[in-house]
Amino acid sequence: MDQQNNQGLLVDSNLIDAKSIIEKITTAYQKKVVGQDELRLSMLVALIAGGHVLLESVPGLAKTLAAKTIAEAASGTFSRIQCTPDLLPSDIIGTQIYNYNTGAFETKVGPVHANFILLDEINRSSAKTQSAMLEAMQEHQVSVGGIMYKMPDPFIVLATQNPIEQEGTYELPEAQLDRFLLKEIVSYPSRDEELQILNSTLSGVIDAPLSEGEKVDIAGIKRLQDYATRVVVDDSIKNYIINIVSATRNPRELIDASLARYVEYGVSPRGGIALMKIAQALAIIEGRSYVTPDDVKRLRYPALRHRVILNFEAAADEVHPEAIIDAIFAKIQTP
Numbered sequence: 001m002d003q004q005n006n007q008g009l010l011v012d013s014n015l016i017d018a019k020s021i022i023e024k025i026t027t028a029y030q031k032k033v034v035g036q037d038e039l040r041l042s043m044l045v046a047l048i049a050g051g052h053v054l055l056e057s058v059p060g061l062a063k064t065l066a067a068k069t070i071a072e073a074a075s076g077t078f079s080r081i082q083c084t085p086d087l088l089p090s091d092i093i094g095t096q097i098y099n100y101n102t103g104a105f106e107t108k109v110g111p112v113h114a115n116f117i118l119l120d121e122i123n124r125s126s127a128k129t130q131s132a133m134l135e136a137m138q139e140h141q142v143s144v145g146g147i148m149y150k151m152p153d154p155f156i157v158l159a160t161q162n163p164i165e166q167e168g169t170y171e172l173p174e175a176q177l178d179r180f181l182l183k184e185i186v187s188y189p190s191r192d193e194e195l196q197i198l199n200s201t202l203s204g205v206i207d208a209p210l211s212e213g214e215k216v217d218i219a220g221i222k223r224l225q226d227y228a229t230r231v232v233v234d235d236s237i238k239n240y241i242i243n244i245v246s247a248t249r250n251p252r253e254l255i256d257a258s259l260a261r262y263v264e265y266g267v268s269p270r271g272g273i274a275l276m277k278i279a280q281a282l283a284i285i286e287g288r289s290y291v292t293p294d295d296v297k298r299l300r301y302p303a304l305r306h307r308v309i310l311n312f313e314a315a316a317d318e319v320h321p322e323a324i325i326d327a328i329f330a331k332i333q334t335p
Contacts, residue, residue, distance in 0.1 A: 010230050010289035018227050018284050021220045028073035028214050032206050033066050035193040041285075042184040042302050043070050043158070047221065048228045048281035051181025051274065052137055052157040054122075054172075054306060059162060061186045065206065067118045067158045075215045076115030077152065083125035085170075089132030093142040094149070107144050112136050115152045115218070119159040123169040130176055133157065137179045154221055174265070174309060181274050182299065183306035224284070231280040232290040236335035238276070241296060245272040247328045248308050255327040262314035263324060271307040278303050293334045300325055 022044065029040050039055070043066060046053045055063045064080065071078035081092060094110035111117070112133070122130065136142050140151040159180070161172070177183070189197065200206050247254045249266030279295035286295075301322050308321040 008230060009232065010227060014227050014230075015284075015287050015289065018224055019287055021216050021224050022285055024214065024216050025070065025073045028210055029066070029069050031210075031214075032069045032200075033062050034196045034200060035189045036062060036066060036186065039063075039066055039184055039186055042182045042299065043067070044285065045278055045281040045299065046156060046158075046181050047074065047154070048224050048284055049181060049277040050154060050156070050225055051277065052159070052179060054177070054180040054183040055158060055160045055186055056163055056183065057160070057186035061188065063158075063160050063186060064118060064120065067116060071116035072210050073215055074115070074154075074221050075217050076154065076221070078116045078118070079111035079114040080118045080120060081111050082120050083122050083129070085124060085126060087125045087129050089129050092129065092132055093136065094144045096145040105145065107147065107149075109144065109149060112142065113149065113152065115154055115156065117155075117157045119157060121162055122159040123161040123172055125170065127170050127173065130170065130172060134176060134179060137176075154218070154225065177306045178268055178270055180306060181278065182302040184302050185305075228277070228280045228284050231283045231288070233276055233280065234290070234335075237279070237291050237293065237296065240293060240332065240335050241272050241275045241279075243332050244275065244296070244328060245269075247332060248304070248324070251324065251328065254331045255324070259319070259324060259327050262310050262317070262319050263308065264311040265309040267304060267307045271304065274307075275300075275303055297329060300329060 025044060025047075026040065029043075033040070042053055045051075047070065057063065068078055068080075081087075090110065092110050092112050094108055094113070096105040097108050098104075099106050119133070132142075136151060136155075137157055140153075140155050141148050142151070143149075161169075245267040247266075248263065251260035251263045251266070254260075275296055276291075278299050279291040282295040282298055283289070283291050304325050305321040308324050310319065310321060310324070314320075
């Protein structure tokens with residue numbers, strides 16, 4: 001609370017500015033991407049909170065288009081990295097190349113040095129390559145030839161994985177999963193949305209670049225992120241978040257044993273921080289300077305589904321993390 005007071009509480013002009021920025025990004029997104037409102041919300045929250053998003057779906061559901069549109073609307077640089085089994089860490093973060101003319105090594109930075117990174121089919125890259133992203137995602141820096149290179153600000157990683165093709169893939173370790181603020185599962189569009197997609201494709205709207213008036217500058221994105229850090233989080237909300245994450249670590253003390261037996265590991269402290277940052281971002285989106293319990297609940301699945309680790313028995317019985325999350329939230333008293 002002291003930190004929030006030192007930064008200054010939000011005033012009406014801040015919230016009006018935030019609303020204007022969010023509306024511009026939302027309008028740009030809806031101009032090119034049909035439907036996928038949950039994806040839009042998750043990406044917007046990640047942008048405001050300065051976090052990363054793991055997107056899971058079958059191919060062709062506009063994940064790349066959504067990422068490129070958000071990057072374009074935010075006036076940020078964009079890099080797409082296609083992950084394959086032979087992709088090396090140096091292909092992502094960069095390497096040193098010997099220059100015969102100067103007789104010295106020169107650093108060539110990799111595609112990770114951009115505001116928005118799309119790691120397409122991240123689970124197709126090897127564990128060594130996946131781990132190369134850990135430092136960039138958590139510390140916003142990478143080391144090439146013993147020299148540290150800072151990531152651009154803002155820096156958002158959007159990684160995709162295909163759940164239906166497991167041959168030739170490498171499952172993401174829990175340590176890397178925890179680096180993602182959100183894990184969003186993207187579903188098929190409705191019939192009406194699919195018709196709109198076909199019409200948008202024929203009209204050329206999807207491929208048309210945004211005008212300068214439809215974009216937000218990077219300074220606006222940084223202001224938006226600053227506003228989020230100044231959203232007030234009451235002690236009752238903090239204790240609510242702590243109760244939730246604690247329950248995932250000791251589920252047998254709270255939920256039915258028939259469900260609790262499926263939980264292998266609970267949510268880390270980083271997961272509790274994620275819940276708080278997500279709630280602050282949602283408060284800004286809703287035009288509020290304070291967090292409510294509903295902000296904590298709103299994106300509980302994307303925030304926790306990759307942090308509540310289930311055992312092999314759960315996979316055999318087709319029990320999903322969402323069932324555990326719902327059971328815990330139903331038992332925790334709302335402030």
